[in-house]
Amino acid sequence: MNKGLIIDIFAGGGGASTGIEMAMGRPIDLAVNHDPDAILMHKTNHPETMHITEDIFKVDMLKYTKGRHVSLMWASPDCTSHSKAKGGQPKIKGLRILPWAVYKHARKILPDVILMENVEEIQKWGPLDNEGHPIKERKGEDYKKFISAMKGLGYEFDSRELIAADYGAPTTRNRWYAVFRRDGKNIIWPEPTHNKLGVNGLKKWEPISKCIDWNDLGSSIFTREKPLKEKTLNRIARGIEKFIINDDNPYFLPDDIASSFLIQYHGETKKEYVRGQSLNEPIKTIDTSNRYGLVTAFITKFYKSGTGQAVNEPIHTITTSPGHFGLISAFLIKYYGNGIGQRVSGPIGTIVTKDRFGLVTVVIKGEQYQLIDIWFRMLKPEELKLGQGFPENYIIDHDYTGKRYPISKRVARIGNSVVPVMAKVLTQANMSESCRKEHVS
Known part of the structure; x- marks a missing residue:
């Protein structure tokens, strides 16, 4: 009970939680998501975690942390209304403001370290016009406001775009990752272990062929x-x-x-x-x-x-x-x-x-x-699961009650998930002392 809490406040399919647990050697403490189906899948694979099914803006984290110290909070807000994959479709304002939920909870529980993941387009986050399209002249305006607000809480900040294949996952998924910390320690970025050609002493990217049935x-x-x-x-x-x-x-x-x-x-x-x-x-x-x-x-x-x-x-x-x-x-x-x-x-x-x-x-x-x-x-969903870097024994076809998920739900959970190895290496880099203590204990 003396350990600092570990929290995943956008716990979907469980990719981030899985990676954090690989690094820390123990279950995360709290997982939050508004979607009951997402929570059921998460609970199936992370049974020792306390699961909270509530709206991310309405949940009272002080109620669940009960004054305990929070060492790490992971946050992967829904990225669909920032992603270029939506093309020219109107954006959904309610989804675009989700990063502000990170600020709300950070202000209340002040985690030592906050790790965030999103599409790289998050850096262009700005106001929308009346038709729901980004105003080009004001791109990045809201992003800068969010970062400034987080710094106002005493956090140091840095961000990078990282490719999962560079860290051993069989996917070239490219994402924006951010590290906020207010414990006085330096922000550290994990060193790549792979590259496309396997040169300069690094391993070659893992092929997807290994994941095919x-x-x-x-x-x-x-x-x-x-x-x-x-x-x-x-x-x-x-x-x-x-x-x-x-x-x-x-x-x-x-x-x-x-x-x-x-x-x-x-x-x-x-x-x-x-x-x-x-x-x-x-x-x-x-x-x-x-x-x-x-x-x-x-x-x-x-x-x-x-x-x-x-x-x-x-x-x-x-x-x-x-x-x-x-x-x-x-x-x-x-x-x-x-x-x-x-x-x-x-x-x-x-x-x-x-x-x-x-x-x-x-x-x-x-x-x-x-x-x-x-x-x-x-x-198949199982092939996509392996391609995303999940362990082979990770359960995506049913929940702990025995209810089976349709293929569309399985695919959606994988597509919305964080690549586990990315959560693992970022946690190891910025929580190295805690990782060592957890594994020793």
Whole structure:
């Protein structure tokens, strides 16, 4: 009971709490969220924590801290009305003011250290016009007011944009992190352990391929009961060209003659633009709706014999909705109308007087292959969970009462979560003495 309290005041899926517990070696003390479903998932994985289901602006933290000293408070306010991912949609004023809840509680309980996480656009936080759009001339105005108010409470402040992949997570999620402290000690930033190329004595970024369930490759795009939309088929086609044909190091499945990549369900700004990534890389930012589809292309040597190779890069940012990556294999392309292609195992379509069919062959690393089938499926919540850096045993499909969560809820929790390793390294850097004491005790 002599230990300072540890509090997570925007405790959603539990990413921050998980990382803090990894660093401190003990459960966090208090977790706050207005959403009962979020609290249920958090309680399932953090049963020793006191959970508070209340509005973040209305909750009385003095009631729960009971005058005890607070060592660390983590705060990740909802970022959707600051994020560029909303495009030109009107912003929601009620969500944009959430950082002020951090100030309200800091003023009351004065934690030694406050760690914050948000999208990098938080630094442009300013007033909105009557249509709900940011006023360009006043961008950053509210952000500066918030930082000034926190400093007025006696806090030293610093912030940086950090990429999770640089610290060992298989995602390139980039976020703004802030450290406030009023205990007289220096603000410390954790040193990266990885980089994209694995140079300068650091490890190479972790590939998303390690998080994929390779026992499930989906199904052929040619035999689906519900055909894929043309945009998806076009993404697959462009992805095959970029990530298999023109890639110097395409990802091959181990012990299989197939190559895979991810396609991403975000709008392309140009017709020829490829939304996707190699599996040799970390996944990009995951949000609340699954934006990734796994594509696997089955190939066979056009001449000689061969067995194929393995794929090995991390996946890109994960979003909160499932199904943004797809699998591709060899097929016949139709050269007329809106046709995308057909299976080589079935009868050929109507033959006209001009050459309208072509057997797809590709050259990979100097050798010629035939594409024989293309398989596709969306990424699963469990894969997104691992891509976000959660432990394999972290429970996202049900709560402690036995109630099961729909896929959309699981994806949303992951997309809204903090990458655990980021909470871990920031806590270790700025609570190093407490971390040592906790582990020793």
